[in-house]
Amino acid sequence: MRNLSTASADGFGEVPRLDSRALRSALGQFATGVTVVTTRDRNGDFVGLTANSFGALSLDPPLIVWSLRLSSGNLRAFQDVERFVVNVLTDSQVDISRLFASSTPDKFGSVAHAENQYGLPFLHGAAAWFECRRVSQQVAGDHCLFIAEVEHFANADGAPLLFHGGAYFTLGSRL
Numbered sequence: 790m791r792n793l794s795t796a797s798a799d800g801f802g803e804v805p806r807l808d809s810r811a812l813r814s815a816l817g818q819f820a821t822g823v824t825v826v827t828t829r830d831r832n833g834d835f836v837g838l839t840a841n842s843f844g845a846l847s848l849d850p851p852l853i854v855w856s857l858r859l860s861s862g863n864l865r866a867f868q869d870v871e872r873f874v875v876n877v878l879t880d881s882q883v884d885i886s887r888l889f890a891s892s893t894p895d896k897f898g899s900v901a902h903a904e905n906q907y908g909l910p911f912l913h914g915a916a917a918w919f920e921c922r923r924v925s926q927q928v929a930g931d932h933c934l935f936i937a938e939v940e941h942f943a944n945a946d947g948a949p950l951l952f953h954g955g956a957y958f959t960l961g962s963r964l
C-alpha cells in the first residue's frame with residue numbers, strides 16, 4: 790500500500806491519500822448486492838439511482854445505511870426529502886441497474902413500478918424493498934452518508950444481483 794501524502798476530509802481530520810485506482814480495485818474485492826434507491830423530489834418528479842453502498846446497520850431499531858456521491862445530480866433530492874425506498878435487485882434486473890446508473894432522463898418511463906403510501910416509486914420484480922425514513926445525513930469525504938429507519942419492508946423469491954470488481958454476477962453455489 791502506498792501512502793503518498795495526506796488530505797483533510799470534512800470532519801475526519803488528516804487521512805492518507807492513497808493510489809485511488811488500486812484502492813478502487815481492492816474495494817471491488819468486496820462483493821455486494823445491487824440496489825436502486827428511489828424517491829420523489831420537491832417538484833414531485835421520481836428520482837432514483839443504482840447504489841451498492843447499501844448496508845444493514847441495526848436491527849433494533851431497524852436501521853440501514855447508504856452513501857451518495859456529493860457530485861451526484863441526485864444529491865439535492867435525497868438531502869431534501871425525508872423518505873426513500875431501497876429496491877434490492879434480482880439477477881434478472883441487470884438492465885435496470887445499468888439504466889439507473891446512467892444519465893438517461895426518464896428512467897421510470899421504461900421500468901414497471903408502483904407507488905407506496907407516500908407516493909414514492911418502488912420497482913416491480915425486486916428481490917426486496919425497504920421503505921425508509923431518514924434519521925441522519927452526514928458528509929463523509931466525497932460522499933453523503935444517509936442513515937434511515939426501515940418503516941416497512943417486503944421480500945420476494947428472486948435471486949439477488951451481485952456486483953464484484955466492476956462486473957455483475959449471479960449467485961454461485963452454496964458452500
Ligand SMILES: Cc1cc2nc3c(=O)[nH]c(=O)nc-3n(C[C@H](O)[C@H](O)[C@H](O)COP(=O)(O)O)c2cc1C
Nearest residue numbers: 838839840841842856857858861862863889890891
Ligand atoms: C453497481 C453500481 C453501484 C453504484 N453505487 C453507488 C453508490 O452507492 N453511491 C453513488 O453515489 N453512486 C453509485 N453508483 C453510481 C450511480 O448509480 C450513478 O452515478 C448515477 O446513477 C448517475 O447519476 P448521477 O451522476 O446524477 O449520480 C453505482 C453504480 C453502479 C453501476
